[in-house]
Amino acid sequence: MHFGRIDSKTASRPHGGFLGKYHPTGHWTPEEIERAFEALSNLPDALMLPSVQGIYRMHRSRDFPNPATSAPGVIVLYDSAFDGKRNISRILGHELAHQVFRDLSTRDFESYRTAVNWVNVGEDGQPPIWIARNKGSFVEEDGFSVPAEDFANNVEYFLFDRNTLRRVTGNADAWIAGHFGPKFKLSGDDK
């Protein structure tokens, strides 16, 4: 994993190109790199995936104040991620969880969807759409849109606000605990 900026090499990839087109590029400062390293060191090893090739720096998300974006093998942090109050470990944990979801075996992919009641159904001769469980069982509203967002939110809450996850989406808490095992926690978190 390296810290970079969206350059011609990255932008030649499909999603790198997308990011480069819509989000102005930025530069890492030495202090930001240090903060990002420290944030990564707090996260469990299971999130340190070889498939994430780089963490990039851009100025502003199309969905400002969104602090970060993920595409296959690529994570981007925006200026807003480094606002004083933001928890960069939490932001990176969420984005890395997106890559975990992309890398899941089809068996595990489906077992997660089964555990938390996602169904994908066809409607009137169109490509399928996702139907979620009831809205009250999501820790964040945007999780209602697609399983990928729901998964990343739930992994984030498992690490940073587990009581809420247990209360709101107990099935997701159980699935994450079973899938990742007892070592899946923040460094120094012995709870």
Place this chain on the structure above:
Amino acid sequence: MTNVRFLLIFSLLMLTMCSSPSPNPDAGATAESKRITLASARAVVPGKTTTTGLALLLGPPSSIRQLEDGNRKIWTYLRKDDPATRRMYALVIHDSGLVKSVTWNVFEGEPETDVEYAKKALGSPRFERSEPKWTKGDTAPDEVYFFSKEARITIVLRKTLNQVDMIVWN
């Protein structure tokens, strides 16, 4: 001639299953005791197969879940060898009792994980490739759709793994 005879017998069988219940040697089988294949699942015809026909074809479901709108239900059939996952599920309209959509999950080791194999297994209708637009959210979609308008079938491919994830028909 043999093919014509087979098609006639098959069509009559399907007509019977889709319209009115009739004696079936597997009618008493449970989902656990009955192995569901893609071929047997494809006998479920959205808009024609009723819940009675569905139970006759595949046995009773592992579970039935009502969706929030109250008029739609999901009939789920779990995998016999791995009940943490669903072999398939069907969206059913409560008022009409008709199946509206069927979703077949594809798993590692199954030949349908290969999209070209899956297309052939589905009778090779004309498929159009498309990708959902990344319009919102903080992550790029990972799906590719191969959609046949004429056959009303969608093969969903996971781009990262280059594997078919599911086959949906409606």
